[in-house]
Amino acid sequence: xxxxxxxxxxxxxxxxxxxxxxxxxxxxxxxxxxxxxxxxxxxxxxxxxxxxxxxxxxxxxxxxxxxxxxxxxxxxxxxxxxxxxxxxxxxxxxxxxxxxxxxxxxxxxxxxxxxxxxxxxxxxxxxxxxxxxxxxxxxxxxxxxxxxxxxxxxxxxxxxxxxxxxxxxxxxxxxxxxxxxxxxxxxxxxxxxxxxxxxxxxxxxxxxxxxxxxxxxxxxxxxxxxxxxxxxxxxxxxxxxxxxxxxxxxxxxxxxxxxxxxxxxxxxxxxxxxxxxxxxxxxxxxxxxxxxxxxxxxxxxxxxxxxxxxxxxxxxxxxxxxxxxxxxxxxxxxxxxxxxxxxxxxxxxxxxxxxxxxxxxxxxxxxxxxxxxxxxxxxxxxxxxxxxxxxxxxxxxxxxxxxxxxxxxxxxxxxxxxxxxxxxxxxxxxxxxxxxxxxxxxxxxxxxxxxxxxxxxxxx
Amino acid sequence: xxxxxxxxxxxxxxxxxxxxxxxxxxxxxxxxxxxxxxxxxxxxxxxxxxxxxxxxxxxxxxxxxxxxxxxxxxxxxxxxxxxxxxxxxxxxxxxxxxxxxxxxxxxxxxxxxxxxxxxxxxxxxxxxxxxxxxxxxxxxxxxxxxxxxxxxxxxxxxxxxxxxxxxxxxxxxxxxxxxxxxxxxxxxxxxxxxxxxxxxxxxxxxxxxxxxxxxxxxxxxxxxxxxxxxxxxxxxxxxxxxxxxxxxxxxxxxxxxxxxxxxxxxxxxxxxxxxxxxxxxxxxxxxxxxxxxxxxxxxxxxxxxxxxxxxxxxxxxxxxxxxxxxxxxxxxxxxxxxxxxxxxxxxxxxxxxxxxxxxxxxxxxxxxxxxxxxxxxxxxxxxxxxxxxxxxxxxxxxxxxxxxxxxxxxxxxxxxxxxxxxxxxxxxxxxxxxxxxxxxxxxxxxxxxxxxxxxxxxxx
Numbered sequence: 001x002x003x004x005x006x007x008x009x010x011x012x013x014x015x016x017x018x019x020x021x022x023x024x025x026x027x028x029x030x031x032x033x034x035x036x037x038x039x040x041x042x043x044x045x046x047x048x049x050x051x052x053x054x055x056x057x058x059x060x061x062x063x064x065x066x067x068x069x070x071x072x073x074x075x076x077x078x079x080x081x082x083x084x085x086x087x088x089x090x091x092x093x094x095x096x097x098x099x100x101x102x103x104x105x106x107x108x109x110x111x112x113x114x115x116x117x118x119x120x121x122x123x124x125x126x127x128x129x130x131x132x133x134x135x136x137x138x139x140x141x142x143x144x145x146x147x148x149x150x151x152x153x154x155x156x157x158x159x160x161x162x163x164x165x166x167x168x169x170x171x172x173x174x175x176x177x178x179x180x181x182x183x184x185x186x187x188x189x190x191x192x193x194x195x196x197x198x199x200x201x202x203x204x205x206x207x208x209x210x211x212x213x214x215x216x217x218x219x220x221x222x223x224x225x226x227x228x229x230x231x232x233x234x235x236x237x238x239x240x241x242x243x244x245x246x247x248x249x250x251x252x253x254x255x256x257x258x259x260x261x262x263x264x265x266x267x268x269x270x271x272x273x274x275x276x277x278x279x280x281x282x283x284x285x286x287x288x289x290x291x292x293x294x295x296x297x298x299x300x301x302x303x304x305x306x307x308x309x310x311x312x313x314x315x316x317x318x319x320x321x322x323x324x325x326x327x328x329x330x331x332x333x334x335x336x337x338x339x340x341x342x343x344x345x346x347x348x349x350x351x352x353x354x355x356x357x358x359x360x361x362x363x364x365x366x367x368x369x370x371x372x373x374x375x376x377x378x379x380x381x382x383x384x385x386x387x388x389x390x391x392x393x394x395x396x397x398x399x400x401x402x403x404x405x406x407x408x409x410x411x412x413x414x415x416x417x418x419x420x421x422x423x424x425x426x427x428x429x430x431x432x433x434x435x436x437x438x439x440x441x442x443x444x445x446x447x448x449x450x451x452x453x454x455x456x457x458x459x460x
Numbered sequence: 461x462x463x464x465x466x467x468x469x470x471x472x473x474x475x476x477x478x479x480x481x482x483x484x485x486x487x488x489x490x491x492x493x494x495x496x497x498x499x500x501x502x503x504x505x506x507x508x509x510x511x512x513x514x515x516x517x518x519x520x521x522x523x524x525x526x527x528x529x530x531x532x533x534x535x536x537x538x539x540x541x542x543x544x545x546x547x548x549x550x551x552x553x554x555x556x557x558x559x560x561x562x563x564x565x566x567x568x569x570x571x572x573x574x575x576x577x578x579x580x581x582x583x584x585x586x587x588x589x590x591x592x593x594x595x596x597x598x599x600x601x602x603x604x605x606x607x608x609x610x611x612x613x614x615x616x617x618x619x620x621x622x623x624x625x626x627x628x629x630x631x632x633x634x635x636x637x638x639x640x641x642x643x644x645x646x647x648x649x650x651x652x653x654x655x656x657x658x659x660x661x662x663x664x665x666x667x668x669x670x671x672x673x674x675x676x677x678x679x680x681x682x683x684x685x686x687x688x689x690x691x692x693x694x695x696x697x698x699x700x701x702x703x704x705x706x707x708x709x710x711x712x713x714x715x716x717x718x719x720x721x722x723x724x725x726x727x728x729x730x731x732x733x734x735x736x737x738x739x740x741x742x743x744x745x746x747x748x749x750x751x752x753x754x755x756x757x758x759x760x761x762x763x764x765x766x767x768x769x770x771x772x773x774x775x776x777x778x779x780x781x782x783x784x785x786x787x788x789x790x791x792x793x794x795x796x797x798x799x800x801x802x803x804x805x806x807x808x809x810x811x812x813x814x815x816x817x818x819x820x821x822x823x824x825x826x827x828x829x830x831x832x833x834x835x836x837x838x839x840x841x842x843x844x845x846x847x848x849x850x851x852x853x854x855x856x857x858x859x860x861x862x863x864x865x866x867x868x869x870x871x872x873x874x875x876x877x878x879x880x881x882x883x884x885x886x887x888x889x890x891x892x893x894x895x896x897x898x899x900x901x902x903x904x905x906x907x908x909x910x911x912x913x914x915x916x917x918x919x920x
Contacts, residue, residue, distance in 0.1 A: 197676060201774035210738025215761045216657060216859025219789050220701075220753040221733075223743035226762040227697060230784075234694020237687060239812075241680075273681075278670025278780075283683035283814030293680040301675050302686040303777050304768035309785060314661035314822055316787050317763050320738075324690075325769060327776050329679050352699075354743030362774055399676025 001457045003386075005138040006447045010130075013137075014440055017130045018113070020050070021439065024088070024122050025106040025115040031066060031089035031156045040066035040152050043088045047150050050129050054136050056148070065160050066152030070168070073132070074145040080453050081145035083174035083411070085403055086125030086181065087154035090117035091428045098430035111436050118434035119421035124180035124442060125150060127420060131446030143454030147174060154181075154403075161403055165410045176376040177407045178449070180442065182419030185266060185395055190388040192380055193417035194372050195295065195396035196404060198330035200340050200364025204229070204347050205323040206355045212308070212317040219318055223354030226307040226322040232350045233324055236300055240286040243300045243328075245346045251333045253369070255296050262394055263291045295396035299329045300343075329398065336364030365402045370414045379452035380416045387445035418445065461917045463846075465598040466907045470590075473597075474900055477590045478573070480510070481899065484548070484582050485566040485575040491526060491549035491616045500526035500612050503548045507610050510589050514596050516608070525620050526612030530628070533592070534605040540913050541605035543634040543871070545863060546585030546641065547614035550577035551888045558890035571896050578894035579881035584640035584902060585610060587880060591906030603914035607634060614641075614863075621863055625870045636836040637867045638909070640902065642879030645726060645855055650848040652840055653877035654832050655755065655856035656864060658790035660800050660824025664689070664807050665783040667816045672768070672777040679778055683814030686767040686782040692810045693784055696760055700746040703760045703788075705806045711793045713829070715756050722854055723751045755856035759789045760803075789858065796824030825862045830874045836913070840876045843908035847901045878905065 010017070029043035030036045044060055044067040051058045051071035060067040066089060074081070093103035093116045101107040106115035113123070128148070135142045149172070153159050165172060185191040208225035209218070238244050255263075268291060270282065284293035307322025309315035328343065330336060340361045351357050370377060372394055384392045397417075404415045420442030426432045451457055470477070489503035490496045504520055504527040511518045511531035520527040526549060534541070553563035553576045561567040566575035573583070588608070595602045609632070613619050625632060645651040668685035669678070698704050715723075728751060730742065744753035767782025769775035788803065790796060800821045811817050830837060832854055844852045857877075864875045880902030886892045911917055 199676070199776070201776075203774070208739055213737055214859065215759070215763065215787060216659070216789060216857070218737060218754065219761050219858060220757050220759040221742060221744050221750045222737050222739045223701075223741075224761055226765050227693070230690045230693035230762060230765065231697065232694070233687070233690035234692070237691065241683075277673055277678060277682050279668055279682045279814055280816055281683075281814045282681060283812070284681050290681045294678065297680050299675070299680040301679050301684055301776075301778055302690060302768065303675065303775055303779065304770050305686050305690065305782060306766045306770040308762065308764035310764050310766040310783075314663070314785060314787055315763055316659070316661075316761075318761055319763065322765060323770075325774060327675060327774055329676060352743070354739055354741045356740055397676070398679060399674065 001451050003448060003451055006134045006451070007444060009134040009138040010440070010443055010447065017443065018436065018439070021113065021123055021126055022106045024126065025117055026104055028104050029089045029117070029152060030092050031153050032092050040089065044069050044152055047088050051148065054133055061164065063160050063163065068152070068160060068164050069148070069150040071148040072146070073142055075141045076145070079145050079455055081147060081174040082450070082453060083147045083149065083172060083177040083407070084128045085177060085179045085407070086128070086148070086150045087121045087152065088125070088150055089152040089155050090120070090122070091155050095430065100431055108436065112433040113436060113439070114431055114433045116432055118432050119425040120427045120432065121154065121181045123434040123439050124420050127180060127439065127442035128178065128446045130443045131450060134443070134447050135450060143450050147172060158403060162406050165406050169410055172411055174411060174413055176413055177411070177415040178418060179401070179404070179415055180418050180420055181401070182397060182417045183421050183423045183425070184419055185393050187422055190384050190390065190392040191395045191419060192377065192384070192392045193397050193419060194370040194377070194394050195332065196368045196401055197298070197398050198334065198336055198365050198367035198405070199327055199400045200330070200336040201325070201327045201362035202340060202343055203323060203325050203360045205321055205358045206351070207321045207357065208355055209318060209320050212320050215316040215318050222318060223352055224318050225355050226319050228352040228355045229307065229322040229324060231352060232347055233302060233305070235350060241283060242285050243298065245300065245339070245342050247342050248298065248300070248339065251335065252298060253332045255292060259296070260292070263289065263295070266291065266393060266395070294398040296331055298331050298334060301327055301329070303327055330367045332367045332369035334367060336366050340364060365400050365405045368404045368408060368415070370416065374414065376414065376416055376453070380418060380449055383445045383448035383452055384418070386448045387441045420445070461911045463908055463911055466594045466911070467904060469594040469598040470900070470903055470907065477903065478896065478899070481573065481583055481586055482566045484586065485577055486564055488564050489549045489577070489612060490552050491613050492552050500549065504529050504612055507548050511608065514593055521624065523620050523623065528612070528620060528624050529608070529610040531608040532606070533602055535601045536605070539605050539915055541607060541634040542910070542913060543607045543609065543632060543637040543867070544588045545637060545639045545867070546588070546608070546610045547581045547612065548585070548610055549612040549615050550580070550582070551615050555890065560891055568896065572893040573896055573899070574891060574893045576892055578892050579885040580887045580892065581614065581641045583894040583899050584880050587640060587899065587902035588638065588906045590903045591910060594903070594907050595910060603910050607632060618863060622866050625866050629870055632871055634871060634873055636873055636913070637871070637875040638878060639861070639864070639875055640878050640880055641861070642857060642877045643881050643883045643885070644879055645853050647882060650844045650850065650852040651855045651879060652837065652844070652852045653857050653879060654830040654837065654854050655792065656828045656861055657758070657858050658794065658796055658825050658827035658865070659787055659860045660790070660796040661785070661787045661822035662800060662803055663783060663785050663820045665781055665818045666811070667781045668814065669778060669780050672780050675776040675778050682778060683812055684778050685815050686779050688812040688815045689767065689782040689784060691812060692807055693762060695810060701743060702745050703758065705760065705799070705802050707802050708758065708760070708799060711795065712758060713792045715752060719756070720752065723749065723755070726751065726853060726855070754858040756791055758791050758794060761787055761789070763787055790827045792827045792829040794827060796826050800824060825860050825865045828864050828868060828875070830876065834874065836874065836876055839912035840878055840909055843905045843912055844878070846908045847905035880905070
């Protein structure tokens with residue numbers, strides 16, 4: 001499909017597009033800091049005004065937190081509908097003294113725009129609005145039905161978003177979702193993230209005596225809950241790091257030969273990775289590479305453990321209780337509810353005599369795997385190839401993006417995770433930045449994707 | 461041996477002896493609280509004056525802390541020499557609101573004298589001074605050579621006592637030591653404690669990444685030190701609670717048939733014990749009774765464990781480190797140095813890949829077992845039988861009394877642990893008390909013991 005007019009509009013208006021990004025970056029939309037409550041509203045209004053100027057139908061909705069911007073442009077009900085999700089809130093900028101230019105006073109140096117939120121997610125999110133603008137200004141309208149949901153609480157747990165999706169389920173109906181809040185694999189290696197790990201959290205406490213006991217007078221005659229908890233936790237994995245909870249791997253979809261080949265073809269510098277984490281060596285499930293372990297294998301991590309005396313020096317007690325905090329990262333097709341129950345049973349069945357236990361689970365999020373053979377993936381790959389000059393690699397991420405699971409659950413569609421930025425853009429750190437070229441190519445890719453998803457793209 | 465005169469003196473002067481105890485109990489010798497520094501000196505002087513009035517040679521020595529009172533009366537170098545150890549300092553009295561009468565204003569109710577230190581250790585210690593007084597006032601002198609070491613730092617770790625014993629080793633030479641700082645087995649069941657457990661402390665830390673990592677981005681690819689530490693700690697015991705450190709039991713002296721019979725004959729209320737500790741059931745090494753587990757079997761207790769996030773809610777990290785605090789209680793003939801090394805080797809050999817560790821040991825104290833067949837034990841048993849009307853049972857204690865090991869190491873003699881008080885006397889708690897009858901019988905037993913250890917006792 002020909003996109004000359006749209007791309008020409010991008011070329012001639014890119015300085016303005018960059019200026020718009022600069023304006024948005026000046027608004028201090030730090031969702032974690034109550035002092036910025038008015039800035040949150042200003043940020044939402046700025047985004048809403050962008051949509052209004054393009055003829056979108058715009059709503060701001062809030063149940064107490066920062067407004068969710070919901071914008072729609074639906075040229076033809078028979079056309080495919082694309083839902084774009086993004087967020088206008090940012091991480092706190094602290095520590096300020098480590099920034100080379102002020103976090104809310106954007107500065108372009110060496111082809112990068114430096115500011116809090118430059119890549120996460122103001123710059124990446126804005127690419128899709130600017131792509132719509134290029135289509136509308138150069139052809140009169142967008143070539144697909146577009147719905148945007150841009151929230152202001154992503155960095156603080158998206159407290160309102162699930163209710164919003166549930167309440168507006170029919171208004172949000174779509175064929176595919178798009179989120180640009182991930183990264184390319186590396187500079188020069190654009191990527192589509194087609195898999196995310198899920199997660200669930202649990203906290204288990206073992207109780208022994210009703211109070212700490214003198215270990216001389218009582219030790220040996222009553223069960224020690226710290227010892228007992230360590231004993232059970234020590235059985236969570238086998239020596240190779242494989243999770244030993246019965247049934248844990250039953251639903252794990254093994255990587256295909258093609259996936260392993262794709263991951264194996266990616267450059268990966270083990271020493272740089274080790275320098276980054278500060279561990280003395282790599283460690284993980286036998287038979288898998290580091291990328292496979294991070295992206296496509298489940299984990300059961302003890303995130304915190306405490307019991308008894310934790311001050312300086314020794315204290316001769318049999319402690320009264322001990323607690324472990326655990327999160328399991330899940331991969332397709334594991335189910336968080338099923339495995340929460342399996343973990344609870346694991347502890348209950350191994351609870352040593354003389355102790356009692358409490359198990360508390362937090363709501364989890366299931367893993368996600370996009371169909372890599374779908375026409376949406378093919379369209380996204382072609383769009384990226386046009387904009388970035390090479391076909392994207394297909395990667396996964398080890399983290400979880402709960403809204404992707406929400407979209408799948410409530411709207412029934414897959415999400416295309418199209419990251420335009422780099423892992424090295426200092427997300428959540430001082431001197432966050434976004435490469436100006438990545439901003440431009442992201443807009444170009446989004447222009448192409450809209451075209452390729454339109455009825456007259458020629459794609460099947 | 462006939463003791464009519466001495467016991468008659470006790471009878472006629474008991475009110476004065478009780479009055480003396482009351483005077484000592486009024487002095488606020490709380491070693492843990494700096495505000496009582498002058499009271500510590502007053503307490504030491506009060507004790508020293510008791511000895512001076514009886515013609516003892518008295519020294520007060522201090523290397524900065526509360527004075528150690530060293531008093532000697534040596535009628536004949538050819539006679540046996542008995543060393544009595546005790547302490548004039550007391551635990552803090554708080555919480556004051558739980559006392560029914562002020563802790564430093566002694567009050568006799570229902571045949572018990574209530575005050576902080578009544579039994580631990582002012583009352584029990586004073587029995588031996590009063591026994592010497594009864595001998596001296598009724599016969600002109602004591603029937604053995606007597607050396608008393610009464611310190612003021614027992615409740616805060618006896619900081620000066622080891623150096624004192626080391627520096628004055630030859631001056632402290634003796635044939636046997638006596639300490640009354642334990643308890644009878646129960647009311648009506650006097651006891652000699654012939655065994656104590658030893659102890660050593662260790663702290664082990666496992667290190668993984670140099671900083672907490674995002675468990676989504678990194679989890680599965682690097683070793684988690686909390687998981688690793690739990691894995692090794694989980695191997696510290698077998699399922700029956702037996703310590704799994706190689707060689708741990710090699711030197712354990714098994715209980716004799718006679719010891720097991722003696723322990724088995726003692727009344728023991730399991731439900732009362734459970735109500736006291738608040739555990740749901742008993743637990744310990746298979747094949748041993750609760751008393752045997754507490755008194756005569758070694759333990760390896762995790763006293764504290766911490767790593768990663770310990771605040772409310774979940775936190776998705778791979779933690780940087782984890783630490784366990786461990787104390788092992790030892791029984792004859794285990795050696796604290798040897799087993800500290802064994803524990804360190806246990807961790808080093810099991811350290812999971814991808815982690816490093818640090819192991820730090822605290823100085824330990826070896827277990828103690830007095831020869832129950834010695835003439836000293838027989839003399840003590842006969843003395844107690846005369847004063848309490850029945851022969852004492854031979855018991856052990858699960859705790860450690862480091863000065864007993866110091867006396868064994870530096871003076872080469874056994875210690876007779878002759879407890880006159882009761883486990884229920886609220887040691888270290890509000891409303892500490894000492895039964896007036898136990899005070900009187902303790903003095904009588906000490907009078908008898910001095911006689912029975914004298915050359916003309918007729919005992920072999």
